[in-house]
Amino acid sequence: MLFILNKTNSIANKYLAELRDEDTQQDRLRFKRNQERLGEILAYEISKKLPYTEVEVQTPLGLANVNLPTEHPVIGTILRAGLPFQQGFMNFFDQSPAAFITAYRKVKRSGDFVIKIDHISTPNLDDTTFILCDTMLATGQSIVEVCKELLATYEIKTLHIAAVIASTEGIEHVRAHLPKANIWVCAVDEEMTTKAYIVPGLGDAGDLAFGEKV
Numbered sequence: 538m539l540f541i542l543n544k545t546n547s548i549a550n551k552y553l554a555e556l557r558d559e560d561t562q563q564d565r566l567r568f569k570r571n572q573e574r575l576g577e578i579l580a581y582e583i584s585k586k587l588p589y590t591e592v593e594v595q596t597p598l599g600l601a602n603v604n605l606p607t608e609h610p611v612i613g614t615i616l617r618a619g620l621p622f623q624q625g626f627m628n629f630f631d632q633s634p635a636a637f638i639t640a641y642r643k644v645k646r647s648g649d650f651v652i653k654i655d656h657i658s659t660p661n662l663d664d665t666t667f668i669l670c671d672t673m674l675a676t677g678q679s680i681v682e683v684c685k686e687l688l689a690t691y692e693i694k695t696l697h698i699a700a701v702i703a704s705t706e707g708i709e710h711v712r713a714h715l716p717k718a719n720i721w722v723c724a725v726d727e728e729m730t731t732k733a734y735i736v737p738g739l740g741d742a743g744d745l746a747f748g749e750k751v
């Protein structure tokens with residue numbers, strides 16, 4: 538399934554507009570906080586798909602029946618751009634374990650690139666609901682390579698992929714290689730530059746949040 542947040546008008550459009558705006562995005566605090574807010578909103582949407590069970594809660598005046606999720610999804614991200622977005626998920630799934638993956642684009646002489654995974658730090662993902670969140674889903678190669686690596690080791694029960702901005706091509710790439718994954722994005726853009734940056738996108742998410750890499 539593919540869920541696109543901005544298909545429905547909501548206050549989330551404002552956070553997304555500020556992320557894209559070349560002036561507003563210079564405020565690093567707001568840039569990170571807006572990603573966090575969108576992470577919170579997508580976490581809320583994904584929470585509707587978790588399994589629930591009815592429990593009784595003792596209030597000072599009696600018993601209340603509430604449906605509670607029966608599990609804490611594991612929240613993973615790819616360093617470093619995805620960190621603020623992941624924080625949003627962690628704010629809502631406040632008891633969830635987290636996974637961190639270091640991956641980068643290794644550019645070849647031809648200009649093409651391959652994804653190199655340096656390090657994976659994760660709890661056991663067997664029989665879990667795993668949410669992999671990354672701010673940008675451009676070619677989709679980072680997400681696909683990371684998921685392939687994790688799926689080779691763990692029997693993940695349910696896989697969710699979440700991004701702030703995705704390209705049409707990136708979504709197709711994820712669908713082709715991870716057909717069972719549920720995809721949750723805030724917006725989909727049609728184009729990419731020759732260096733695989735999303736257009737109009739928002740620019741370089743990692744640099745805007747954390748500063749230019751040397």
Ligand SMILES: O=P(O)(O)OC[C@H]1O[C@H](OP(=O)(O)OP(=O)(O)O)[C@H](O)[C@@H]1O
Pocket residue numbers: 615616617618619641642671672673674675676677678679680707733741742743744
């Ligand atoms: O879909 P893809 O084409 O694989 O590209 C997406 C990747 O690009 C961004 O990271 P970036 O390369 O900007 O690195 P950074 O997080 O270290 O800044 C983003 O956070 C993804 O990890």
Ligand SMILES: O=c1cc[nH]c(=O)[nH]1
Pocket residue numbers: 618673675733734735736738739740741742743
């Ligand atoms: O548009 C893009 C693509 C990859 N990484 C980014 O930060 N932005």
